[in-house]
Amino acid sequence: MTIEFLLTSIVIVITPGTGVLYTLAAGLTRGGRAGVVAAFGCTLGIVPHMAAAVTGLAALLHTSALAFQIIKYAGVAYLLYMAWNTLRERGALKVEEEARPRTAARVIADGVLVNILNPKLSIFFFAFLPQFVSAGEPAALARMLELSGVFMLLTFVVFAGYGLCAAAVRNQVISRPKVLTWMRRGFGAAFVALGAKLALTER
Template identity: 70%
Template sequence: MFALTPEFLLTSLIMVVTPGTGALYTIAAGLARGTRASVVAAVGCTLGVVPHMLAAITGLAALLHTSAMAFQILKYAGVAYLLYMAVTTFRDKGSLTVEQESTPPSAGKVIVSGVLINLLNPKLTLFFFAFLPQFVDPGASYALAHMVVLSLVFMLLTFVVFAAYGRFAAAMRGQVISRPKVLTWMRQIFAGAFAALGAKLAFL
C-alpha cells in the first residue's frame, strides 16, 4: 500500500508556502475584511487546485506540456486575469477602507475570484504533471488512487497555509485599518504585486 513520503510533504510545503497570487489574495482578504473573509478566500484558492489535479490525472496536463499553443493560451489567460486583479485592486477604494458602510463582496464572489486565480495558473498544471508522478508507481494497481490522495494532501496543505497567512493578516488588521494612508499604500502594494506576478508569468 502507498504512503506519504517526507520528500513529498516537504516539497509540497515549499511549493505552497512560497508566496504567490493565491497567498497574496488571501492576505488581502484578511487585511480588508478579517479572518472569515480570509478563510473564504483560502477555500476559493484551494478549489482552484482541483482542475489542475483533474488535468494531471486525466492526461490533459500531457497535452498542455506538449502543445505550445495550449500552454500559451492558458498562460495569457492567467496574465490577463492578474492584470485585471491589479487594476481592480488599485481602483477599488472599498477593498481596503476604514468606512464601515462599505459593502463587502459576497462569499461566492470571493470564492470565484480565488478559484480563477489558481485556475488560470499554468505553473500548477505543470507542477502536477511533473511532480506527482515521481511519487507514484505507474505499474501499481492503486496508482490512480495514490495520485488522488497525494493531490488531496497538496490541497489540504494549500488551505492550511493560506488560511494561516490570512489569519495573520487579519490579526494585523487592527494595526492597519485605523491609518488611511497605510491603507492606500497597502492597496497600491497589492495592485503592484498582482501586476508584477502577471508580468513574470507573461515572460516565463
C-alpha cells in the same frame, strides 16, 4: 505517504504566489472569515490542475503551444484586472466591516480564477505527483488522488493561516488611511509583477 512528499508540498505551498497574495489581501481588508474563504477559493482553483495531471490532460498544455499561450494570457489579463480593481479600491482590497454571503461567493470565485488561469500549475502537478508513485503501483490512480487530496488540505491550512495572520493586524492597517493606500498600491504592483512573470513564463 512519505516525509519527502509532505516536506516538498509544504515548501511549495508556503512559497508566496498569486494565491498567497490574494488570501493576504482578503484577510487584511475584510477580516479572518474572508481570509479563510479566500483560502478555500484558491484551494478549489487547484482542483482542475490536479485533475488534468491525474488524467494526463496536462500533457496537452506541455505539447500544445497554442493551448498553453491561451490559458497563460488569460491568466495575465486576470491578474492585471485584479491590480486595476485593487488600485480603484475594489475587489480584493475593498475594505468592508462584514462580508455578506454574496460577497463571500465573489471572494471564492476570484480565488478559484486566480489559480485556474495559471497553466504552469497543470504542468507542475503533471511532473510533481508521479515522483511519489512507484512505477509498478497497482493502484496508481488512487495513489495520485490520495496525494492530491493531501496537497489540497495543506494548501487550505497554510493559506487560511496566512489569511488569519493578516486579519490579526487588520485593525492596525485600516485605521491608518495612508498605510492602507500604500498597502493597496503595493498589492496592485505585486499583481502586475506576477502577471509580468506569468507572461514571460515558457513551457
